[in-house]
Amino acid sequence: MTDNAPDTTPDQPAPRVDRTIPADPTLARLAGEFGQVVFVSETDGDVAHVPAADVPAFAAALLAVGYDVFVDLCGVDYLRRKPRYEVVINLLSYTRRRRMRIRVGVDGADPQMPSISSVFPGANYYERETYDLFGIAFTGHPDLTRILLPDDWEGHPLRKDYSVGSVPVQFKGAHKAS
Amino acid sequence: MSDTPNVVTGDLEAPTIDAPSQSDQSSSESTDTRRRLHDVWVSGTEEPEWVRQSTDEGAQELLPETEEPGLDAQRGVLVTDDYVVDDSINDEERQVINMGPQHPSTHGVLRLQLELEGETIRRVKPIIGYLHTGMEKTAETLTWLQGPTNVTRMDYLSPFHNELGYSLAVERLLGVDVPPRAEAIRVLMTELNRVSSHLLFLATQGMDIGAVSMMIYGWRERELVLRFFEDVTGLRMNHNYIRPGGVAADLPDGWEDTVEQLLVDVPAGVAEYEELLNDNPIFQDRTLGVGVITPDECKAFGVTGPNARASGIDWDLRKVFPYSGIEHYDFEVPLGKHGDVFDRYYIRVREIEQSLGIVRQVMETMPAGDYRTEDRKVTPPPRKRIDESMEALIHHFKIFTEGFKVPAGEVYQAVESPRGELGMYIVSEGGAKPWRVHVRGPSFAHVQALPAMMTDSLVADTIATLASTDPVLGDVDR
Numbered sequence: 001m002t003d004n005a006p007d008t009t010p011d012q013p014a015p016r017v018d019r020t021i022p023a024d025p026t027l028a029r030l031a032g033e034f035g036q037v038v039f040v041s042e043t044d045g046d047v048a049h050v051p052a053a054d055v056p057a058f059a060a061a062l063l064a065v066g067y068d069v070f071v072d073l074c075g076v077d078y079l080r081r082k083p084r085y086e087v088v089i090n091l092l093s094y095t096r097r098r099r100m101r102i103r104v105g106v107d108g109a110d111p112q113m114p115s116i117s118s119v120f121p122g123a124n125y126y127e128r129e130t131y132d133l134f135g136i137a138f139t140g141h142p143d144l145t146r147i148l149l150p151d152d153w154e155g156h157p158l159r160k161d162y163s164v165g166s167v168p169v170q171f172k173g174a175h176k177a178s
Numbered sequence: 179m180s181d182t183p184n185v186v187t188g189d190l191e192a193p194t195i196d197a198p199s200q201s202d203q204s205s206s207e208s209t210d211t212r213r214r215l216h217d218v219w220v221s222g223t224e225e226p227e228w229v230r231q232s233t234d235e236g237a238q239e240l241l242p243e244t245e246e247p248g249l250d251a252q253r254g255v256l257v258t259d260d261y262v263v264d265d266s267i268n269d270e271e272r273q274v275i276n277m278g279p280q281h282p283s284t285h286g287v288l289r290l291q292l293e294l295e296g297e298t299i300r301r302v303k304p305i306i307g308y309l310h311t312g313m314e315k316t317a318e319t320l321t322w323l324q325g326p327t328n329v330t331r332m333d334y335l336s337p338f339h340n341e342l343g344y345s346l347a348v349e350r351l352l353g354v355d356v357p358p359r360a361e362a363i364r365v366l367m368t369e370l371n372r373v374s375s376h377l378l379f380l381a382t383q384g385m386d387i388g389a390v391s392m393m394i395y396g397w398r399e400r401e402l403v404l405r406f407f408e409d410v411t412g413l414r415m416n417h418n419y420i421r422p423g424g425v426a427a428d429l430p431d432g433w434e435d436t437v438e439q440l441l442v443d444v445p446a447g448v449a450e451y452e453e454l455l456n457d458n459p460i461f462q463d464r465t466l467g468v469g470v471i472t473p474d475e476c477k478a479f480g481v482t483g484p485n486a487r488a489s490g491i492d493w494d495l496r497k498v499f500p501y502s503g504i505e506h507y508d509f510e511v512p513l514g515k516h517g518d519v520f521d522r523y524y525i526r527v528r529e530i531e532q533s534l535g536i537v538r539q540v541m542e543t544m545p546a547g548d549y550r551t552e553d554r555k556v557t558p559p560p561r562k563r564i565d566e567s568m569e570a571l572i573h574h575f576k577i578f579t580e581g582f583k584v585p586a587g588e589v590y591q592a593v594e595s596p597r598g599e600l601g602m603y604i605v606s607e608g609g610a611k612p613w614r615v616h617v618r619g620p621s622f623a624h625v626q627a628l629p630a631m632m633t634d635s636l637v638a639d640t641i642a643t644l645a646s647t648d649p650v651l652g653d654v655d656r
Binding site: 072090099129147148157 | 306310314315478479480493498588605613618622627
């Protein structure tokens, strides 16, 4: 099942996203405040590419302008990209009727980023889940422990280099014994 | 282990361990971490080391209160803790009890660690993961067409919504449009699914509160709906019916008659439930003002769907971000005011009525035409063509073995499931299989918000509150 041959494919840079000033005046003001943030508009919302260090401040700024509903937080492992991981945060504004997706690149060597659970308490479990399945550490999280897997589990299964079927389970290979 | 004479190794009939051969054996095994079959320890005596180890909660332990960064940080700044320490209650009356994971009222395998002070819940920690089967990882090994088979098993009480969310996301990446009949069939099935899910909610909610007859009534009407699902899809649950590009098959002959009968039978059943519960003083005592969650807490914790609407949040994805042509049908969004258990119950009763209204409209305006897209990229060629054309045969074979490729990109698509916002975040790298499928299950957020609802309430209200949020653990753990 597992392919043990060393993979020598070089790391690809993440696709370039051109910086545009959003049409929405509030978001345009935010774009001015956060010089590093790149906005992209979609049909039912906006996407913001945010550097990891700016995430709590940017989330707090979004909360202040009405993006007050915490929807989702998840990780993606791009494996061959640099930065390797991406944490995707979904926020929603009931008053503006817009979604906001925050994409955060997280380095592969020592994956960590600041926690937003002090801004959005709902992020607490989602950050634990992302830590559990991807091994991305959220600094400042009040209780960063495994949530879905047992506490003594080794590895982080949703990483792309964690292959399916690599964990020995009870009765594995039992059909071959006879 | 020889210095703890209360430990009995071996059989119960010989409670002494004076025999040197036995004590030698136990001391040689003391470093062995394997589970021992016949270790017995006499109750009331000091616990041996291995007993303490086996009851250790590890990382899931409630944090020590002195080191805990405060309830505000744990539960969020928006949650106000109105708990007043009663000096007359000493530490001995504070105890931590476990509810679950095996418990009939947890709707699956959810475990709650409750810290009680007398009969008041001081703190709650939901512990999940007992049903985790790595379905998001599995999704990465299935082709785009096999995907619905997987996601339909996540929230097993609303399988059509899972399939719909997945299919809509894939279609958005593909840029494929779905014919009107397929959209209408999707609306028909998902709204009936909302009815069946809410009926199950009424059944379990009633039973958890003590109205055991509700259990029987709720399942009775739900079975009628599931029988229609079986007619259409072949299965009562886990249908794999809604797929990228349309639906798997057209509706069977005479489906209107079955739906017509449903539109008579289900409202009659619901009227019966309302007569049984609404004015029932016991039901009211157990539900009114219990397990309250405020709109601010709903937003902060990501509580959506009927649970948020019971707190008065006017938000329904079918109205705001309509999908699958749902905007063509008239329906209202019922809203609660108090955010308590009763409102969460009553909202769902009203939603059943609205969904049945949509079903009637769909039935009356069902367009003719194809039930899946004509786009040959995702739809196999018709059966007849396969007999005539080698290319069609190869095409058919390729779609079902290699699968079709989806352009690279990422998309977040949400649908309004019976429990709330069911989001699918799908990343494609241009291959025949998804790169990443993340499912934002509404129940996950609801379980997370349980402490906000339960803290400072009575221990007897735990079950009522838990049942009222309608969690599906398959959706929580995935």
